[in-house]
Amino acid sequence: MTEQPAVPQSRPAATASSPWSTATTVADFRRNLAAVRARIDAAAVAAGRDPEQVRLLPVSKTVPEERLRAAAAAGITQMGENKVQEAKRKASNLADLGIHWALIGHLQTNKAKDVAAFAHEFQALDSLRVAEALDRRLQAAGRGLDVYVQVNSSGEASKFGLEPEAVAPFLAALPVYSALRVRGLMTLAAHTEDTARVRECFALMRALRDAGLQAGTVGDGQLSMGMSGDFELAVAEGSTCVRVGQAIFGARPAPAARA
Ligand SMILES: *Cc1c(COP(=O)(O)O)cnc(C)c1O
Numbered sequence: 171m172t173e174q175p176a177v178p179q180s181r182p183a184a185t186a187s188s189p190w191s192t193a194t195t196v197a198d199f200r201r202n203l204a205a206v207r208a209r210i211d212a213a214a215v216a217a218g219r220d221p222e223q224v225r226l227l228p229v230s231k232t233v234p235e236e237r238l239r240a241a242a243a244a245g246i247t248q249m250g251e252n253k254v255q256e257a258k259r260k261a262s263n264l265a266d267l268g269i270h271w272a273l274i275g276h277l278q279t280n281k282a283k284d285v286a287a288f289a290h291e292f293q294a295l296d297s298l299r300v301a302e303a304l305d306r307r308l309q310a311a312g313r314g315l316d317v318y319v320q321v322n323s324s325g326e327a328s329k330f331g332l333e334p335e336a337v338a339p340f341l342a343a344l345p346v347y348s349a350l351r352v353r354g355l356m357t358l359a360a361h362t363e364d365t366a367r368v369r370e371c372f373a374l375m376r377a378l379r380d381a382g383l384q385a386g387t388v389g390d391g392q393l394s395m396g397m398s399g400d401f402e403l404a405v406a407e408g409s410t411c412v413r414v415g416q417a418i419f420g421a422r423p424a425p426a427a428r429a
Pocket of ligand 1: 231252274275358397414415
């Protein structure tokens with residue numbers, strides 16, 4: 171179950187530094203999806219968890235719309251995007267596909283209106299100003315929105331999210347924004363080959379989630395964590411939503427596209 175998908179030698183984007191081949195056809199997407207899903211399931215079983223408790227959110231950022239149509243034809247029904255403009259364009263041009271759009275990147279208050287209009291889910295809430303702006307737009311539109319609070323679990327200065335100490339008071343302040351349905355917490359782990367360090371980030375998230383469940387402030391306590399390079403570790407530490415881009419769609423061209 172853990173073996174890698176067979177990758178034809180002629181595929182362009184697979185290199186030593188990027189093991190992920192570009193998926194273009196429906197068959198490519200079916201194969202990559204099945205391989206990722208099998209790895210998630212194996213990691214869950216190894217951790218004594220029910221694989222059905224782990225949702226796979228494919229991350230489609232930077233991938234052109236024609237390829238997203240192939241991905242949808244292969245059975246992908248939800249997509250994660252980290253930039254509002256790109257997500258908005260895709261949601262509009264691919265409206266016929268009925269995709270569930272998850273915004274997973276940092277948001278500025280002046281984009282709240284757009285997000286309130288098209289997104290089904292927002293996984294990067296990290297300020298009360300954004301919460302307030304989103305709530306106001308959502309109330310006006312008569313909509314609700316699932317939200318995850320983003321936590322900087324690694325301490326890396328380049329990452330968005332709340333400091334761990336700030337999570338409890340932040341969660342306690344959210345109920346006033348009644349259009350926001352708090353679902354749980356989200357993080358990006360430390361960017362390192364050191365798996366012990368990565369696991370620490372995920373374990374910290376689980377502890378913050380458990381504290382939130384005790385306080386009754388974190389909704390149903392979902393944990394969005396794990397990406398192409400570390401989702402098995404995240405599942406081992408209790409992830410309920412892995413956000414996987416490159417292992418499904420193929421390597422992204424440049425580090426400029428990183429979160
Ligand atoms: C890009 C991105 C991912 C997916 O990363 P991959 O390496 O493509 O799996 C997950 N979460 C966030 C917030 C991202 O921006």
